[in-house]
Amino acid sequence: MDYEGLMIKYKYRASPVLTEDELNNQLHQNEKIELGDRNVMDDTAVIHFSSGYMEIVDKWYSVKGFLTGPALGAVVLCCWSVTDFSSTMIREYLLGHQREFFFWGFGTGVVIISFLLAWLFSLMLRVECFRWTHYPVRFDRKNRRVHVFSTDGDIYSAPWDEIFFTTGCYTKTRFKRKHYDIRGHVLAEDRKTVLRTFTLPVSAARREELYANWEFVRRYMEEGPEAVAHVLKLMPPVEGRREGIFFGYWYLMLSAAYGAPLFLVPFLMALYLTAWPFRLFAMYSCKIPRWSAEVEAQCVIAPDDPWDISAVHNPRPLWRWMLGLDMAHSMVDKKRAMTAVENS
Structure with a gap:
């Protein structure tokens, strides 16, 4: 599991400036990556989605409780x-x-x-407990800015076009295993010195596995919500509150068993039942992150926004979706159906 940035914070990075590896693997905001037959991926990490902004959880949210x-x-x-x-x-x-x-x-x-x-x-x-339930990142498409709730609890913003995005790696020297993640570096005026770093909510064994997640964010910011909204299937219900007790278990299962063979699912359900109480302890010992009044003022959603989607539109009942019995659910369709009922 990748705890880099939370256990050992990015501000203690070995190099205060961009490394050669980071420069060679830069992700450009204005350059589209062709995914072939793959679709963009949100990794069920979006908290709120709208025409103006999109808010996501951090990469440590999915494994919270394991440590x-x-x-x-x-x-x-x-x-x-x-x-x-x-x-x-x-x-x-x-x-x-x-x-x-x-x-x-x-x-x-x-x-x-x-x-x-x-x-x-x-x-x-204290890496997971007695801090904050999660560390959200808000991609403000309307103002072309990114707002970050840091692991220290402070809030900062940076222009989307000036952030240096790249794929970084964390090496586990004993087992020679690498985890790559998508990092956003806020740079000084020299465009070399790293001042701040945040990540998108995904890690992978290969850089190429991250491109679908990068394109989800990039296309949202550059092409609009209509380019990526169709992949939304589930949203963590953590906006202004803690996740539900049972949601924590199902989300833990989803993160751990994603792509696993069907015959392993019952075993994994029992295995992660043992980790569930510790996720509850971690979540309920932490504070709920709150955005500043300045950020909230910049991110106002119009009442008639057709792309205003949140955990309200999650599949019901959740357990059927988690077990793969109701994978046809679309949050966009649910949003439109609810809007039609309200207007009738």
Whole structure:
């Protein structure tokens, strides 16, 4: 799983300027990538879609909770160790029992090491917990700007045409495994120094697998909502609130089992049921991100916008869609059907 940018933030990148790899793999806003027989992809990451702007989740939203499980378990275990050994030594001391130096030395060592480990694992826990439920990026087509809710909680904006987009990689040195993602660099006036970095909500083993997701965003900004709206099938219901308890499980399943053979689905459903409580803990320990008044003022949706689509238009019931029993659902058609009923 790719936690680059969240666990080790992009601002601590090894090079303060664009690397040769980033320059060689730049994605240009005004250059269309031909996908052949492939369609553009949204990766069920769009929060809100309209003629004026499109808001998406971050690339860590789909795996939120996976890191929380081992981190929370380790913190609890270390805290139990500190409490157990400390209380034992205090009780033995108050009762006046004679103990060898090894008892006190070993117990003190365990307490100190467990305390330090608890602190380290609590830092790991904070990668997903006690922060924000997600870190949205808003592509403001009307004003040709991109608004970013950063992992530090601050909000910044940059002109769409001036952002340097590229495919970056995260190398897991031990297993020699790479994850590529789509990064947007906000550059200084020299057009070389990287000031800020954000990502689109997808990682892949090969750069070529990212082009369909890049084209989804690029075509929306350059060609309009009608060029990509047809691929919208599901939206995370996280706009101004936390995702629903059961939605978290189904979304976890969708992210993990996408493309898996049908016979593996029951096994994966049971497997990710164990990860679900930790996703709930992570989500409900976090704050909900809020855009500034300035960003909201720039992103006002017209009441008659024909492309105003949100989680309200998600398939019902959700479990049928997640299990592949109702894949014919189209959010655009649902939007038009609801509008027709309202106007009748």
